[in-house]
Amino acid sequence: MASITNCKDPKDMITGFEFPQVRKTSSFVFWNRTRIYVMVLTLICLTFMQMNTLTLNFTVICMDDIVEDFHMFHNSTETHWFERSTEKSLLFSGVAIGGLIGLVPSVPQISSIGLRNTQTISGFISGLGSFLFPLAVSVGFYTSFLCRVLQGIGAAVLFTAVGVVPGVWAPKSEANTFMSILACAFQLSNVICMPVSGLLCESAVGWRSIYYISGAITFVLYTVFWFTYTDDPKLHRNVSQKELRKISTGKVEKIKEPVPYFAVSTDPTVIISWISLFGGNMGFYVLCIYGPTYLREVLKFDVKETGFLTALPFILSAIAKFSAGRISDKLTGLSERARFVFFASIFQIGLVAGLVVMAFTTNRVIAQIAFNFAIVSSGLNIMGVVKCVQLRCLQHVHYTLTVMSFTAYASQFLSPTLVSIICPNYTNEQWKTFFLVISGLIVACNAGFPFLARSDAAGYTKKQEPTVKC
Numbered sequence: 001m002a003s004i005t006n007c008k009d010p011k012d013m014i015t016g017f018e019f020p021q022v023r024k025t026s027s028f029v030f031w032n033r034t035r036i037y038v039m040v041l042t043l044i045c046l047t048f049m050q051m052n053t054l055t056l057n058f059t060v061i062c063m064d065d066i067v068e069d070f071h072m073f074h075n076s077t078e079t080h081w082f083e084r085s086t087e088k089s090l091l092f093s094g095v096a097i098g099g100l101i102g103l104v105p106s107v108p109q110i111s112s113i114g115l116r117n118t119q120t121i122s123g124f125i126s127g128l129g130s131f132l133f134p135l136a137v138s139v140g141f142y143t144s145f146l147c148r149v150l151q152g153i154g155a156a157v158l159f160t161a162v163g164v165v166p167g168v169w170a171p172k173s174e175a176n177t178f179m180s181i182l183a184c185a186f187q188l189s190n191v192i193c194m195p196v197s198g199l200l201c202e203s204a205v206g207w208r209s210i211y212y213i214s215g216a217i218t219f220v221l222y223t224v225f226w227f228t229y230t231d232d233p234k235l236h237r238n239v240s241q242k243e244l245r246k247i248s249t250g251k252v253e254k255i256k257e258p259v260p261y262f263a264v265s266t267d268p269t270v271i272i273s274w275i276s277l278f279g280g281n282m283g284f285y286v287l288c289i290y291g292p293t294y295l296r297e298v299l300k301f302d303v304k305e306t307g308f309l310t311a312l313p314f315i316l317s318a319i320a321k322f323s324a325g326r327i328s329d330k331l332t333g334l335s336e337r338a339r340f341v342f343f344a345s346i347f348q349i350g351l352v353a354g355l356v357v358m359a360f361t362t363n364r365v366i367a368q369i370a371f372n373f374a375i376v377s378s379g380l381n382i383m384g385v386v387k388c389v390q391l392r393c394l395q396h397v398h399y400t401l402t403v404m405s406f407t408a409y410a411s412q413f414l415s416p417t418l419v420s421i422i423c424p425n426y427t428n429e430q431w432k433t434f435f436l437v438i439s440g441l442i443v444a445c446n447a448g449f450p451f452l453a454r455s456d457a458a459g460y461t462k463k464q465e466p467t468v469k470c
Contacts, residue, residue, distance in 0.1 A: 029240040035169045035247060037238075038229060039178055042165055045225050046158055046185035048218045049123055051193045052130040053095045053151045055210055058194055058292050060088070061306070062201035066137055081141040085420060092289055092416040094145050098129075098152020099409035106157055107259065107402050114231040115164055119157050123222030126154025131215025134208035152409070158185065159405040163386055164398050169233060171246050173329060179390075180325025180383060187321065190288065190314035198306060259399045263460040269392050270400055272452040273385040276344065277404050279445025280385075281411035283351045283438050284378040287371065289415055294371070297426045299364045309368060313375035320376050324383045336391055337455035344384025344453075348446045350377020352439045359435035362428060388453050394461040 030037050063082065070080040081087045102122065109118045129150030136143035162182045170178035193214075201207045230236040233247050264270055295306045328339050354374025361367050389400045422437065423430040 025240060026237045029238050029243065032240050032243045032246075034236060034238045034240075034243060035171075035178075035233070038165075038169050038236075039181060041221075041225060041228065042161065043182055043185055043188070045119070045123060045221045046161060046182065047188045047192065048214060048221055049126045049155050049158055050185050050189035052126045052214055052218060053155050054189055054193045054288065055130065055133075055197060055214060056091060056148070057289050058197040058306075058310070059201060059207040059210060060091075061292060061296055062207050063137070065206070082137075085424070087141050089416040089420050090145060091141075091148055093413045094148025095152035095155070096409040096411075096413035098149035098154075099156045099412070100152075100406065101149070102153035102156025103402055103406050103409070106160060106405075107399050110157075110160065110164075110398055111259075115157075115161060115168075116226065116229050116231050119161055119229075120222050120226040122154045122157045123218055123225065124154075125150055127215045127218030127222070129154060129215075130211050130218065133211045133215075156405060156409075159408060160398055160401045163390060163401040167390065167397065168231065169247065171249065175390075176328040176383065176387065177322070177325040179386070180321045180328075183386075184318040184321055187314040187318035191311045191318065194292065194306075194310040194314075195308050198308065259396050260460045261399065263458070264393060264396055264399060265403075267392070267458055267460075268452045269454045269458070270389060272448050273389050273392075273400070274403055274407055276446045276449045277381070277385050278407040278411060279442045280347060280351065280378065280381050281408045282415065283355060283374070283442050284381075285408070285411045285415050286419070286434075286438055287375055287378070289412070290419060291371065291375075293426065294431065295368075298428060298431060299367055301364075313372035316372060317376045317378065320380060321383070324380050328383055328387075335455065336387070337453065340384050340387040340391075340455070341450050341453060343380045343387075344446070344449055347377055347381040347384055348442060350374065350380070352442050353377075355435045355439045355442075359432040359439070385449070385453075388455065391455045392458055394457050396461060 067080045067082055102125075106118065129147045129152075132150075133144065133147040136147045162179065162185070165182060166175050166178040193210075197207070197210050200210050203209075233239045233244055239247075291310050292306050295301045295309055301309060324343055328343070331339055334342075351374050354370045354372075354377065357370035358367050358374070361370065386401070386404070389404070390397050393400045418437070419434065422434040
């Protein structure tokens with residue numbers, strides 16, 4: 001039963017935030033923890049959105065039946081499209097192409113209809129691309145590619161949501177933890193996808209069931225999301241006055257205004273953050289996309305082992321990311337800049353070290369440990385560059401994060417191309433060259449971040465007073 005809460009206490013007037021004099025609230029307020037519900041729901045939604053883009057990374061090693069059926073029923077010596085490396089690479093790149101397409105309207109869309117509506121639409125597109133994929137594979141390459149593009153369009157808003165939601169829903173003292181938990185969607189999607197795919201691939205229901213289950217769950221989750229998420233805690237009927245005060249206290253007022261695209265895009269801090277994330281994502285997405293293939297073809301693990309061994313480092317990465325968020329919130333003795341530079345440095349060193357060890361070892365155990373270490377380290381980057389642009393860009397951070405998403409999809413698009421060029425036969429020597437090339441790229445892209453990154457809010461985030469000509 002709804003109740004009317006009057007807010008006239010001076011304590012309810014927080015600098016930069018004026019609570020409405022009358023708010024409609026529900027009698028159930030999640031024990032003054034509605035923000036935790038919002039965080040968990042958003043995390044699960046983002047996890048399945050990302051999972052829809054990852055499923056092919058694993059099922060590609062157990063989809064031979066479509067080739068066998070083609071030769072059996074058509075009695076033809078012609079090669080099936082799934083047997084050709086060019087078509088396979090395009091399927092992997094389809095998500096990146098879709099992501100780039102989806103990013104174009106995302107900034108004005110979020111500004112006009114809000115994150116709630118934008119993310120819900122994206123979620124349904126993502127679910128549709130996953131649910132229809134098995135049917136699309138039976139039809140042909142172009143329909144399969146279209147479904148991959150739909151998955152990418154749906155996931156285009158993911159990175160932006162990770163950066164925007166904490167700024168709206170998290171109290172200042174919990175912001176880093178909140179963001180680190182939401183960013184675990186990148187790890188949890190692998191944790192769920194890889195072992196489940198490994199089990200279902202060899203079960204009676206087969207690889208197609210993975211897409212049906214993931215797509216259906218995505219539809220349900222985003223229906224719940226639309227009905228229970230709001231773009232402002234003040235508008236959520238389950239947020240108590242006590243919790244609203246906690247969320248808003250100490251925050252700087254965010255001024256609604258058009259994004260100053262040129263000013264943001266020419267800010268050295270923003271530029272180096274974009275470059276840094278691009279380099280890091282090249283390493284991360286190589287491990288995500290080709291991790292199962294590397295474990296299966298190079299290290300010679302079987303399908304079930306590959307599923308669980310691929311999931312393990314992402315479990316560890318999620319734990320490391322959550323711990324990093326908590327540690328960052330507690331290290332109040334250090335400046336914000338010192339904190340995000342520290343985590344960015346740990347990310348770079350760990351990811352490069354893991355890739356270099358993988359390049360020079362042929363031992364399965366050492367290679368697996370290095371693989372785990374590289375992925376765990378890559379999870380810390382969210383507490384580095386993303387935290388940096390949050391502090392620097394404030395109300396314009398959604399634009400900055402959208403460009404970061406662009407660099408992520410550019411990495412996803414380029415990774416299969418580089419692998420097809422450097423590792424056409426997946427030999428140990430080819431993988432060695434590839435890992436060393438990626439390591440050099442990461443170092444080059446991240447070298448300038450500690451020197452150019454700033455934590456103070458940029459001038460373009462401040463309200464400009466109109467000048468009066470006399």
